[in-house]
Amino acid sequence: MNTISQLLTKLRLRGGPQTADQSIRATGQYLSPVTEQPISVSDLALHLANQTDTPSLLREAAEWLRNRAALDPVIIYLHEPAANRLAQPIIVGTPLPDLPETIRLGFTIPGEVAVNRKAYFVESVRLEQRLNPVPNGAVSAYITPLIHNATLLGVAMMFTNRAAALSEPARTAIDRVLTLVSALLYTSSQLMNSQQAINRFARMQSLAGDLVERLSSQALLQRITDAAREMLDTTMSVLLEGNQFDGVLRPVAWSGITDDAAKMIQVRLREDLKGLVAWARQPARSPDLRVDQRTTLSRDSFVAGMVSELAVPVVYRGELYGVLAVETETHRHFTDEEMTLLESLAAHAGIALRNAQLFETLAERNKQLEKANADLTISRQQAENARATAVQANRLKTEFINNMSHELRTPLNAVINFTRLVSEGHAGPVTDQQKQFLGYVSDGGSHLLGLINDILDLAKIEAGKMELRREPTPLEPIIKGVMSTLVGLTRDKHIILHSEVAPDLPDLFIDGRRIRQVLLNLVSNAAKFTDEGSITLTAARQGSFVIVSVRDTGVGIRPEDLPKVFEEFKQVDNSLQENASGTGLGMPISKRFVQLHGGDMWIEGQINVGTTVSFSLPL
């Protein structure tokens, strides 16, 4: 109120009215012809000196006027620029029950006075039908705008039942004192505005804080939209986000309207006011959407019932993100200041929308990462499961093989050995034919036992439990022993047998028993698949290895079958070979044995030419 006091002091020092009629100029005082009391600015100023706030100041001024100027009642409306109306009437004197709470600018006499900014004198209220309501007994009325610094602050309405109270000199005196009221009102409204500015600033600060605090995007957009509506005192507000793909602006946050109404809002770029704002990246105002050519094309662009609109683009670093708009149900001219305010809110919205997009991108990335992570976890889990399953399967296999071995060996023990006992006459004399047949049984049993032993060998190798008993061993005795077995195997065939062992071979660090087993396997295969020609066994040094080969002139092998030779249970299907018997494990096991020694085994062959199987042993 200091400001008001200062103003009052200033007005007092000025020494009264500066433009008035002669009588006032002469005396500096105008006496009311009715009350005979002075109606002067200085008097009023003195009277109001102790008033502290706008409503009581107005009330006191009105009361003072009513008493001094014989007016009744005195009504003062305040101008609300945001709503484009007169409101908050203060009335002193005879009450007027039908007095409207608000008056639209331009409507009825007070509304016209406000728009025209010119006082209106009604000499006889009976002759002015438009003036309504009128108190009982009133003769004249005087309606005058309250203006200061070209700003409309309100409208004063005065009635009287004494015509002299509103005579021309009286009206002049009244005008004078009302200039003081206008000045006080202006100061007061300026103060209010600055308070509002402070509030708005605080609100901005709070929003900025939200940005810093990384409020969730949607919540932040909602707060911006709410703030726009509250700070600009509008019916509603809406924030539309532009979609760069279809060029349609869609609401992302709104305030003052239902969700359903908000979702109806769809704006195309360049269409209607918001679309134009987005396209031009310029703010736009429309006092009346209903008659605005820019908005008549699209009925979806604003909510039914809305009259005025202010829309600003939401831009961040030159990029358009959307449109922020406020709309009112009442006719309203949005000020430049309000536009600036909405623009600064839109700037916040721009950052928020930009952040939201970044956040979405980030969230999407995160989701992808999480998915990739989950996939990785799954595949790791699958690998672990597979490994566990493999371990379990391997354990079961070993257990199965052990059991199978045990269970087959027990009956084989009886089959093989009883057959031998009988065959060799320990159960009575046997004929040659019986002996021959018993030989078949015994061979069958032995073959079965060989199969079991092969499987056990393979299982041992696979389980890493095959232990070699390696010691320095000469190769030649092994080869000689194998050759003598080969002689027995080919006794009934016309096959020439050769063995060529290099004379300078040193002892090899090998498990002689296993290498003998390997070599026996190779020569028995050669004998099996060769009906005529030759079988040659060679051993020679080659680099840091000794290469041992068994070459035959047998049925040979198809090229496509070569790789199958070393696969378990993949006995090569060869119609050329008759009497093809064997476990199908001999070759794979042989190769594994050689590999356990640090060597390797390979096969070469040609159909009807022969086969050569070779293996290497390190020196």
Add this chain to the structure above:
Amino acid sequence: MLGQLLASASPCEDTVTYDQHDMSGIHVLLIEDEPLNVTLTRAMLGTLGIHHLHAFASWRELAPKLDGLPKIGLVLLDLRLPGVDGYQILEKLRVLPAFDGVPIVAMTAQVMPDDVARCEAAGFDGFLAKPLNYDRFPGNIRGLLSGQNIWDSR
């Protein structure tokens, strides 16, 4: 049948040089729960001239008869047995004075490396895999009786 087998016993090539008279007085103890294996072992030992085979299906059967047994020259022990298994019987026999210095041999169809290693660790004097190798059996028995450790695990 057994008599028939024994009557018709003739030396095979591995036993040609073996003195059958020394073998006839030898008592072999067999613990084996499969009757067919008992019959087979009896017949195969018979071909060697060993006619005293004392066979029991389990420790429960053997334990009460231990004191009544003659001096045993060789113990053939199955591993998989009902109740007390071959390893436990080995331990029980080892502490008996009557079995001091008597070769005790595992005769089993459990021939995996782990099984063989376990037998060695347990203190068996030999290992004969089933099926018994008809051709090597005489030599293996002879070796064991003369104090050799025989590990025929195939």
